[in-house]
Amino acid sequence: MSTLEELKQYARERYIPVMLDETKELLFEVVQKRQPRRILEIGTAIGYSGIVMLSAAPDALLNTVEMSETAVAVAKANFAEWGMSKRVNIFVGDARQIVPQLTGSYDLVFLDGPKGQYEVFLPYLTELLTVGGTLVCDNVLYKGLVEHVPENKRHKHITVARNMHAFLEDITANSHYSTQLYRIGDGVTVSTKLK
Ligand SMILES: C[S@@+](CC[C@H](N)C(=O)[O-])C[C@H]1O[C@@H](n2cnc3c(N)ncnc32)[C@H](O)[C@@H]1O
Numbered sequence: 001m002s003t004l005e006e007l008k009q010y011a012r013e014r015y016i017p018v019m020l021d022e023t024k025e026l027l028f029e030v031v032q033k034r035q036p037r038r039i040l041e042i043g044t045a046i047g048y049s050g051i052v053m054l055s056a057a058p059d060a061l062l063n064t065v066e067m068s069e070t071a072v073a074v075a076k077a078n079f080a081e082w083g084m085s086k087r088v089n090i091f092v093g094d095a096r097q098i099v100p101q102l103t104g105s106y107d108l109v110f111l112d113g114p115k116g117q118y119e120v121f122l123p124y125l126t127e128l129l130t131v132g133g134t135l136v137c138d139n140v141l142y143k144g145l146v147e148h149v150p151e152n153k154r155h156k157h158i159t160v161a162r163n164m165h166a167f168l169e170d171i172t173a174n175s176h177y178s179t180q181l182y183r184i185g186d187g188v189t190v191s192t193k194l195k
């Protein structure tokens with residue numbers, strides 16, 4: 001069986017973005033502490049973060065959304081290798097279409113999909129999360145650009161940085177959540193749904 005380290009290397013060698021080590025450690029800690037039964041993830045990639053979460057919560061089930069069919073094929077093989085296939089359901093397609101159609105409830109959501117869409121997803125995810133549930137969002141400081149949005153409008157990441165800035169302001173002020181921002185990796189928020 002591939003180790004987590006080997007999965008990470010596989011991804012990095014192919015320029016597939018997977019979460020940074022500090023983020024992985026924080027996510028593992030949060031999931032282990034909160035022991036969610038139902039987890040939703042946006043952005044499966046090759047299943048690395050999914051495997052981390054399912055390892056931290058042995059009774060949890062994972063629904064995860066990914067648009068890249070190539071990544072999904074690798075993720076399926078990885079979940080199978082880790083003996084986790086029965087605990088995982090992958091929705092293949094564009095999260096912008098899938099997320100508004102999701103039903104049911106989740107105790108933990110890990111948002112790590114399209115970086116310009118977090119603000120659009122938030123009302124849907126809030127609806128899906130149980131009270132007391134946890135929303136973890138990666139890349140909220142987006143390469144350091146969120147707190148220092150460059151003036152140069154041609155900057156290729158500017159729209160994403162502006163959208164992420166709006167999201168960060170919303171989630172930290174949102175009365176539905178108590179949010180902590182971690183300045184680790186690319187920036188991570190951990191929010192608890194209060195009502
Ligand atoms: C940062 S990676 C996810 C990494 C993964 N969570 C991990 O740490 O192992 C983001 C993933 O979101 C996927 N993605 C990007 N836009 C998407 C969209 N609109 N709908 C679904 N998936 C999308 C990408 O294909 C990519 O695999």
